[in-house]
Amino acid sequence: MNQPWFTIRWHEGAVELLDQRLLPSQEVYLHLTCVEDLSVAIETLAVRGAPAIGCAAALGVALGAEESQANHLEGVLGDLREVFIPRIERTRPTAVNLFWALRRMEKVIDGLAARPDASVQTLRQGLVAEAERIVREDVEICRTMGRHGASLVGEDARILTHCNAGGLATAGYGTALGVIRAAVEAGRRVSVIADETRPLLQGARLTAWELSKDGIEVTVCTDSMSGHLMRLGEIDLVVVGADRVAANGDVANKIGTYGVAVLAHAHNIPFYVAAPLSTIDLAIPNGDSIPIEQRGRDEIARLGSSLLVPDGVDVRQPAFDVTPAHLVSALVTERGVVSSPTSESIKKLFSST
Numbered sequence: 121m122n123q124p125w126f127t128i129r130w131h132e133g134a135v136e137l138l139d140q141r142l143l144p145s146q147e148v149y150l151h152l153t154c155v156e157d158l159s160v161a162i163e164t165l166a167v168r169g170a171p172a173i174g175c176a177a178a179l180g181v182a183l184g185a186e187e188s189q190a191n192h193l194e195g196v197l198g199d200l201r202e203v204f205i206p207r208i209e210r211t212r213p214t215a216v217n218l219f220w221a222l223r224r225m226e227k228v229i230d231g232l233a234a235r236p237d238a239s240v241q242t243l244r245q246g247l248v249a250e251a252e253r254i255v256r257e258d259v260e261i262c263r264t265m266g267r268h269g270a271s272l273v274g275e276d277a278r279i280l281t282h283c284n285a286g287g288l289a290t291a292g293y294g295t296a297l298g299v300i301r302a303a304v305e306a307g308r309r310v311s312v313i314a315d316e317t318r319p320l321l322q323g324a325r326l327t328a329w330e331l332s333k334d335g336i337e338v339t340v341c342t343d344s345m346s347g348h349l350m351r352l353g354e355i356d357l358v359v360v361g362a363d364r365v366a367a368n369g370d371v372a373n374k375i376g377t378y379g380v381a382v383l384a385h386a387h388n389i390p391f392y393v394a395a396p397l398s399t400i401d402l403a404i405p406n407g408d409s410i411p412i413e414q415r416g417r418d419e420i421a422r423l424g425s426s427l428l429v430p431d432g433v434d435v436r437q438p439a440f441d442v443t444p445a446h447l448v449s450a451l452v453t454e455r456g457v458v459s460s461p462t463s464e465s466i467k468k469l470f471s472s473t
């Protein structure tokens with residue numbers, strides 16, 4: 121499937137990205153020329169989804185090297201290490217791909233700075249090359265993951281997904297939606313139920329937008345309907361993405377995922393998680409230690425200019441929840457499908473070639 125749109129790219133010294141806040145009503149690309157604007161784009165969800173946030177962070181480092189006003193290498197390195205990377209690091213705490221991409225870019229910075237021919241120009245070129253490599257690799261990884269996961273999808277499968285784990289949440293193709301796309305490419309007929317995903321409606325706005333563009337049958341339901349549909353026997357499997365997978369297989373993903381997993385378990389419906397190795401955080405022992413982003417009150421209390429919650433009444437606003445590993449039927453990665461993931465099987469993924 122060749123998408124006639126892109127999520128994020130490097131273009132003529134700037135970062136360009138599809139502004140996801142405006143979808144599906146408007147398709148507008150932002151042209152960002154400074155790290156502050158890129159960081160605000162991540163914070164306000166113009167670009168979102170764990171792998172896409174990682175790509176944005178990597179491109180942001182390349183952008184920082186362009187933006188720096190320093191006219192000598194030490195100055196640019198100082199701006200990157202002390203100003204730009206810490207700024208990007210503060211944007212969103214849960215998706216580990218952000219930190220994974222920044223650490224990878226830092227390694228490249230260290231390597232480039234130590235070269236005998238090191239200069240501002242070689243640094244800038246090297247960082248753009250590495251960031252573009254991360255973007256390209258992300259698409260390839262999603263395609264590979266999709267091929268592995270497609271084996272879990274039967275003919276005429278009716279698939280529930282939550283949030284958007286598609287091309288928009290990655291550099292293209294998608295994690296959970298990559299599994300669905302690969303099944304379709306393998307010739308299977310499928311239909312998708314997209315949970316609307318309160319409060320920011322990534323399922324209704326984004327999953328429905330990109331699947332319908334691809335001609336994949338998609339129906340939107342509100343988050344509270346999935347139990348009803350499962351009880352009616354209308355869901356064959358669930359596939360979602362992840363923002364961070366802990367070493368023991370616990371999965372942080374968009375708020376509401378845990379409820380879907382519990383319901384799937386109660387109805388004996390397989391619950392699959394598709395995530396690249398860059399989303400697995402071996403340094404975090406279990407889901408309790410995953411930092412959960414708390415977002416602003418207005419995302420829940422207001423809809424545009426309308427008030428949904430009376431002033432003075434508290435709201436809770438965690439953006440993610442944690443699904444314990446025992447509810448995950450299989451983890452789909454670029455290294456293959458791991459059934460009933462455990463610390464051991466996850467660790468093995470990193471040692472296989």
Ligand code: MRU
Nearest residue numbers: 168169170283285289361362374
């Ligand atoms: O707040 P968001 O929109 O960045 O949350 C995104 C999700 O929770 C996705 O399901 C997750 O990042 C998987 S992306 C392939």
